[in-house]
Amino acid sequence: MSVLRRCLHTVSCVALVGLVACSSEHDGHLIVEVTKQPLEHSVTSNGELVSAESTKISLQPGAMHTIDWIVSDRTEVKEGDVIIRLSDRISQFRRDQSEINLEREKALGVGTLTEFDQRDLEIDYDLRVVEEELALIDQFSSDSDEVYSRLEQIDNARNRDYTEARGSYLGWDRDSNLDRRESKENLTQISQTRIERDVERFNTLVAQGEVRAPHDGVVVLQRSRRSGQLISAGSVEWGGSVIAEMPDLDQLVGEVYLLAADSAGVSEGTVVSARFDMYPDVEVVGTVTSISSLAQSRPDYLGKWFTVTIRFDELPDVLKKRVNVSFRAEFDILQTEPVVTIPIDALERVGNDWQVVLADGSSRRVEVGRRSLSDVEITAGLEAGDRVRLDQ
Structure with missing residues (x-):
């Protein structure tokens, strides 16, 4: 056997330790002996401790706010x-x-009401004129042909009809002027009420120039929606913006970003072990409690990522009441009892079936089950002790 083949043989045996009893060559082919072994598969990713619940601290809505002073990020504070x-x-x-x-709105309202009053006076004057005209028409009208000719009688009747119609119009105009006056008064009142509320709101904002801690805890500053930078003194923020959070330090969970390509098999209930960067000797076990429904992009990272939440069984004292502590999470996706397994490279696809090539060169159909990154479970077709070719 050449030196190169001896090296390959040695590497193969080391790589397959625990998977096969040993490997050998037969007619130039690499042969492996099938054995039973646990099938294991896990993926790792980075995460950090976060609070499951937190109190959001936001600015009063309705105005822009300039921050004169703000505590440093992650400052411990007391209530008040x-x-x-x-x-x-x-x-x-x-x-x-x-x-x-x-x-100005009050002055405009007074001026408008004065215009309506003036119009009422004009209408009242015109109505008195109409009454006097009708009285004169009644006084000097006559149906006698001896007094007025037939044409003059017709003209007198038309004058009366016109004067009565004019009086009816003036009566309608007076009622309409009253309706317009009431509508204008209502609109003016609504506008004044709105402005008065603005005055009260800004008075409240002036009086509330300080924001106090709602409870004991740590203040975690947020990034500005306008600049994208961490909020600091001098920042100008929209009203209603969340500028800080105070996490509940008694409800800590792990938050892990898991690459979508590595997420197959991870589900609620998956066991996770975590090792913390600050305490490499500390290992904490937990389970997956939730996975985001959609994978999303992350700034400065390639690919799509799921957000995975982990509930730890128990945190050691050195990690209690601490947030944003980084750790390395290992997801135990697959962990079985000893089963018949072979390297994935020994499988060959034939139509809809799988087959392997035995050491003597004959083919045998097999049924496959669970698999890891390198091995696959054989549920039927092979037994421990069988010998198959690793290279076809």
């Missing part, structure tokens, strides 16, 4: 401690602007 001080310059400016708008 000031964690953020806000500048009130923007809120004061908006409040003053709203007060000016309110005074």
Whole structure:
């Protein structure tokens, strides 16, 4: 046997230790003896400790906020401690602007009502004129041909009809003017109420220039929705933005990003073992409790990733009440009792069936079961002690 073949033979035996009894050559082919062994498969990925629940700290909605001062990231605080001080310059400016708008709206409302009053006076005057005209028509009208000719009588009747119609129109105009007045008063009142609420809101913002911790814990600052940077003094943020979180340190879980290509077989209940970067001698066991429904891209990473949540059985004291501690997670996807296995390379696909080539060169159909990255379970067709070719 050549030196090269002896080296290959040695490497093959080492690689297949525990999988086969040994390997040998027969007529130039690499032969392996089938044995029973546990079938194992696992994948690894990085993760960190996070809180299962956290209290979100957000800014008052309705205005932009300038942060004058904010605690450092991951600062431990007590309930009631000031964690953020806000500048009130923007809120004061908006409040003053709203007060000016309110005074202007009141002045416009008074002016508009004066116009309606003026129109009422004009209509009342015109109605009195109509009444006087009708009285004159009644006083001087006559159906006698001795007083007026037939054409003059017709003209007098037309004048009366016109005057009565004009009086009816003025009566309708007076009612309409009243309706328009009431509608305008309602609109003015609504507008003034809205502006008054703005004034009250900005007064509240001016008075609430400090944000305090709702409970004991650690303040974890968030990234700005406007700049993408960690929020700091001088940041200008939208009202309603979440600027910090206070995780519940009594409910810690593991959060792992798992590459979609490696996620096959990982499901809820999968056993996970974790080793922490800061404490390499500490191993913690847990189980998968949830997996994100969709794999998503990550900044600065290739491929798609699932977010996997791990619930640990028990954390050691050195890890309790600590978040963002990095660890390496190993997912035990497959762990079986000893079963008949062969290297995947020994399998050959024939139509819809699988077959292997025995040491004597004959073919035999087999049925396969579970598999790992390198080996496959044989459920029928082979027994321990059989010898198959590794290379076809």
